[in-house]
Structure formats: structure tokens, C-alpha cells
Amino acid sequence: MAVLGLGAAALPATSLELGLPDDGSQPVSSQKRQAYDMISEGFGPGYNGPLMVVVDAKGSDDAKGAAQQVIKTITGLDGVAGVSPATFNKAGDTATLTVLSKYKPSSIDTENLVGDIRDKASGLRSDTGAEVLVTGQTAMNIDISQKLNDALVPYLVLVVGLAFLLLMVVFRSVLVPLKAALGFLLSVVAALGAVVAVFQWGWLADLFGVEETGPIMSMMPIFMIGVVFGLAMDYEVFLVTRMREAYVHGERPGQAVVTGFRHGARVVTAAAVIMISVFAGFIGSSESMIKMIGFGLATAVLFDAFVVRMAIVPAVLALLGKAAWWLPRWLDRALPNVDVEGEGLRKQLEQPSGAQQPDRDSDAELTRV
Known part of the structure; x- marks a missing residue:
């Protein structure tokens, strides 16, 4: 739905x-x-x-x-x-x-x-x-719009591609960053649709104080992508990192989603409400461009935080189960292990104390020499 x-x-x-x-x-x-x-x-x-x-x-x-x-x-x-x-x-x-x-x-x-x-x-x-x-x-106006449209696809490929690689390194998964990128694109396009409906078609124009409809500002799509993408990936990391941590530490995939959502949802909610409030403050401006930017960004954050990250992401991860954290072995060996969850440190701390004693004795001998 x-x-x-x-x-x-x-x-x-x-x-x-x-x-x-x-x-x-x-x-x-x-x-x-x-x-x-x-x-x-x-x-x-x-x-x-x-x-x-x-x-x-x-x-x-x-x-x-x-x-x-x-x-x-x-x-x-x-x-x-x-x-x-x-x-x-x-x-x-x-x-x-x-x-x-x-x-x-x-x-x-x-x-x-x-x-x-x-x-x-x-x-x-x-x-x-x-x-x-x-x-x-x-x-x-025609030439500027054309230049921005020509730059939009390379810009989108570069930004989303780099984020995909970074998220793949952090979460040790292929499907999680893919889901994050697709969810971001869905929320941005939906927000652009809302901007067109209000500022170009005139839907609810009186409610938002739009006195004259017309074309959408040329830089609006590329501007929204740049701002909303950073926020969307922040919300993704806030929410999914805790799920990944629970899964790595032994919880079942479904239970890990519940645990991660219980701990991360409040952070995402607070961050999203703050940003929506900031952007919505620009809707009251008399300048049409400022009003359009505020409405577009507030709508995009609303869609991304409360629909994509808080509803679609947990549902998709729960349906995928263990497959959500699948990573080919050859890719696992090729990617650096940043160990965000601290799994390597936990294993080191769980080693028997006697196993570490020879190292301390050796260090002591070296010190006496």
C-alpha cells in the first residue's frame, strides 16, 4: 500500500x-x-x-x-x-x-x-x-533547463553509485543498499509529483498560498536530489545499522528487524520532524521559488522518513529474511571490513584469558631485556 x-x-x-x-x-x-x-x-x-x-x-x-x-x-x-x-x-x-x-x-x-x-x-x-x-x-530558461536536465542523470548515477558502494561496505549486503537507493528515488519522484500538483496544476493552491501556477523551477529536481539524498541515507543508516548489529550478534532476521526498529525509529522520527519543521517554515514565504523549495523538501522528507524508512524498509527486510544480508563470497573478500557492529572486538574480548597470558609474559620478557 x-x-x-x-x-x-x-x-x-x-x-x-x-x-x-x-x-x-x-x-x-x-x-x-x-x-x-x-x-x-x-x-x-x-x-x-x-x-x-x-x-x-x-x-x-x-x-x-x-x-x-x-x-x-x-x-x-x-x-x-x-x-x-x-x-x-x-x-x-x-x-x-x-x-x-x-x-x-x-x-x-x-x-x-x-x-x-x-x-x-x-x-x-x-x-x-x-x-x-x-x-x-x-x-x-530553455537553455538552462536543458543544461540541468543533461547533468541530472550523470549526477544521480555518481551520487547514488558512491552511496551504494559505501552502504555495501558498511552493511555487508547487496540488497540493503539497493533497497535504500530505490526507496530514495521513489520518495523524491513522489515529492516532485506533489510539487507539480500544487505549483503547476494548482491543486490546493489556496491552502499553500500559491497565487499563480506555472513551470517548476529548473534547478528543483537536482536540488532536491542533493539535499534529500543526504537525509535519506542518514535515516537509512540510523535505522538499519541497529538491525544489522542485532542480526550479527545472533538474533533471527525477523527479530533483528524488530529490535533495530525499536531502537532506531525514535531517532529517525525526531530527526525527520526537525527537518520537516525547518523546511515547512519556508512555505509561508511570499517568494514563489522559496515557497516551492520549502514545500518540496518538506514533502520529500515526510515521504522518505515516515513512508519509506519507517514502513517499507522494515517490511522488505522482514520479507527477505537472511537474504537481506547476502553478499557473494568473492565480493566479501574484496571489500574492506570496517566492522561497524564491533563483532571483531567482541570475539577478541570473549577469548579465554589464558590465551592472552603468553602474550603478556612475552611482553614482560621483552621489557626486562
């Missing part, structure tokens, strides 16, 4: 749209939002974030003709409210154009317009010899 619940919460994440919020997402009472609305009403929504098109005509025989061809092509695109005349530099080989969209800068329609202009660039270059480049608020 817990897995199904998190899976349902994660469904909105499939419609995730990334971008950077503009002044249109500010509270209605703020001066920035009022100025934004006045500009939209007086000049059109696209005036709040015009697109800047650069025509590099150094490779063209007719720079002015190339600029006019670019203006004509862009004017015919869907969503264009207007295109300014070309402004050339002193050399007369580079021109700039201002393109106004019919839609607000953060809308998906304006993003599509940027894509359409860039798609036409290759054809214009072959026809006129001029290179067409697009910048502006919307274009920068």
Missing part, C-alpha cells in the same frame, strides 16, 4: 515542466506583480519578456536583404505579436531584432515559439548565408 501510495503521488511528475518563474508568479499585492500586470494589459503579455534575435550576416552577400528575410519568416510564425525593424551595427554585418510573443514569457507557447525560430535558423542560413540566434528570458 505504501508503494502504491507513493506511486500515485509520483504520477503528476510525468507532466513536469521546467523553467524559471518570472514576476507574474509574485503575489498580487507586490509592486513587481502589479507592474507586470500593467505592462501585460497595456502592451501585451509578451512585452514582459521580449525575444532578442541576432542575425549574423557576415557570411551573406546582402546583409539587409538577409535581415528582411528573417523578419518575414519570423512574422509568419504562430504566436508572434510583432517584430521590430532590424538594427545594424556600425560594420553593417550584424543586426538585432526584437520579437514580441502573444503569450507571457513563462508559457509553453512562448517556448514553442523559440523552438520554431531556432528550427527555421538552418533554412535561413542556407537561403541567405546569415546565422540566426535567439536569446531573451524565455530562451535562457
